[in-house]
Amino acid sequence: MSNETDWMSIIEGLLFVSPTPVSVEKLKAVLGSLTLSEIRDYLRRLQSVYEERRSALEVREIAGGFQIYTRPEFASWIGKLIENRPARLSCPALETLAIIAYKQPTSRAEIESVRGVDSQKAIRTLLERGLIRVLGRKDVAGRPLLYGTTKRFLDHFGLKDLSSLPSRTELEEMDLGKEA
Numbered sequence: 001m002s003n004e005t006d007w008m009s010i011i012e013g014l015l016f017v018s019p020t021p022v023s024v025e026k027l028k029a030v031l032g033s034l035t036l037s038e039i040r041d042y043l044r045r046l047q048s049v050y051e052e053r054r055s056a057l058e059v060r061e062i063a064g065g066f067q068i069y070t071r072p073e074f075a076s077w078i079g080k081l082i083e084n085r086p087a088r089l090s091c092p093a094l095e096t097l098a099i100i101a102y103k104q105p106t107s108r109a110e111i112e113s114v115r116g117v118d119s120q121k122a123i124r125t126l127l128e129r130g131l132i133r134v135l136g137r138k139d140v141a142g143r144p145l146l147y148g149t150t151k152r153f154l155d156h157f158g159l160k161d162l163s164s165l166p167s168r169t170e171l172e173e174m175d176l177g178k179e180a
Helices: 004-017 024-031 036-053 072-081 091-103 108-115 120-128 151-156 168-173
Strands: 057-062 065-070 132-137 145-149
Touching: 004 024, 004 036, 004 065, 024 036, 024 065, 036 057, 065 072, 091 108, 091 120, 091 145, 108 120, 108 145, 120 132
Parallel strands: none
Antiparallel strands: 057 065, 132 145
8 A cells, every 4th residue: 555545544444343442553463564653643644634524423542442433412413313222321330330430449348338338239230231340359358359440431431541530620510529
C-alpha cells in the first residue's frame, strides 16, 4: 500500500467490524508493515476526519484500544431504530459497581459497610455481566475476595481508563457525591 487514505480506510474498517476496542498492538499485528507510531497517527487522522465532517460517528480510545461509536447527540434517533435495548443494571448493582470502581480492590464486607445492605446479589450480577472480576484475596482473617472493574466496564461506560472517572468534586458539583 502506498496511499495513506487506503491505510486509514483499512484501519477504519477494522475498527468498524470489531465488537470490542482494538489496541494499537493488535492493529500492528494485523497490518504488519506499519509502525505503532504510524498506526497512532492514522488513528488521530481518522478522528480528525470524523470531526471535520461532523459525522454521527467518532473514534474513541476506550479500555486500552480504539472503537467506532455513534456520537451521544444521535442517541434519541438511534433509540428509535433499535428496539432491543440491552438489559439495564438495577440501582443496587449500579451503586455496588460505583463503590468497586472508586475503592478497588475492595471486598464484599467493605462494599456492604458503605451500602449498609447485603450486596451478594449485586456482586453476582456484575460478575455475570463481566463488569467486575475477582482480583485476589485480602491478606486478613477469612481471606475475603477482592473485586475490581474490568476492561468491559471501561468499554460499557465509554472510559479511556479509571482516571476518566469523575472526581468527588465533579460528583458534588452534579449533586451526586453528597452524603445522604
